[in-house]
Amino acid sequence: MINELKNNAELICIIPAAGKSSRYEKSNKIFESLEDREENGLDVLNASILNINTLGVVKKIYIGYDDSSKDFCEFKEIINNTDSDIDEAISSEEKLAIGLFKKISFVKGGNTRQETVYKCLQYIKSFKSDNENTWVLVHDAARPCVFPFENLEFINKTIECDTSSIMAIPISDTIKKVDAESKISQTLSRENLWLAQTPQMFKFNILYESLKYCSDNNISVTDDSQALEVLGYKCRVHMGKPYNNKITYQSDLSYAKCIYEHMYKSLYEDGEN
Template sequence: MKTKLWAIVPAAGSGSRFSKTELKQYQYIQSQTVLEHTVNRLNTLDLAGCVLAIGEQDNFAKTLSFQHLDKLHYCIGGVERVHSVLNALIYLSDIADENDWVLVHDAARPCVTANCLEKLVLSSVQSNQSSILAIPVRDTLKHVQANDQIERTVSREHLWQAQTPQMAKLKTLKHAIEAALAAQINITDEASALEYIGEAVQVVQGRSDNIKITYTDDLELARLVLLSQTN
């Protein structure tokens, strides 16, 4: 049986750093929401399906005009991003094979390119191991004390900035997140859970324009990136 590729988009977060009242994934860029841009980028891959983990009170997501609506699934998200991802993995366990591949991608990363997505999938499938998009750190890093005083410069050699998507086998990722949560490990991305169980994870070099919309001014940057990619 041919292994399939599924996507998970945790989209239940409140995004408090963006705004106390407005969700960043539902801001508009070029007449589409950020979430529509994000999901439609993922749909450039040959997905078996895409699971959106949304808030319990979210009545908006299902009204959006996603491409390949027939491949879209919904589940209720959790308190934190990691709980949303786990809920989606549990949902997938009923409809997917445990050896199927899963891509987890941030709802607020609408600028990931089709080429980067293809590179990531090819890398995982060919090596048969988990992988993430990332870029080498290029700026000088400072370790700063509580009073905003620089303590030292941190070597950026061997340092990479993690992005998404992050890709793993369904059973592996589900086990990793459950084990890390049980041990109360701080799980900031899927790779951190995989690292906890000793799973090998490789980096696949992405692009610096695969930005995550975190603050309000990031929205304008994403708008410019999407415009430049379209042109």
């Protein structure tokens, strides 16, 4: 497990998870289990948290949550009521769980992803004024299928380049523009077009400045890198993976379960043999 980053950088993570899962048309997707064969299988949110935390480089995890969600309030209560001391834990798994729980803080989210990330930054800035060497990793709660070693490669490359970065993949399918009647009006060139993913990583002060400007000027953005674009900051793309998919619809969950099962075997079961 790695505990230090290049250039003595400090890394914190924000997981915006205050969405209503309206397109999922069922229960809150981030509390869906990824392990059908187990009664209390790991859910989407916990899998995303574990994948971010596994390598040990993230100092603190801030989860922007929906305080009207019963599931989230129960999850928050479990985390906040973990009073056990790591030294008193019985097993190594218990020590890891307690250590992870102590890293997590909850921040009441907003009506949009943009508002939730900004609220988390405001909360951090309220008690931590010196963020010159602090980087922020923003990761979707509903994107559980990214390997930890891919995260580490992305994190270290971002710090090495000293430039904001996002995971993304180039578009390979043909892109069609349609009109209000669902008729094709144009075929768009896919040259230089990429699909944005998460994690996305930024210097704390740059991300805060960008989201504050957007908030103050009522500018809506659909991801954090777009906020940087508004102020003219550059952001690089880091080659992601097609399986780092965001769960949006119910059909996405079946795909994520297959990928996660493969991930689990690769990371844990193979290492035990």
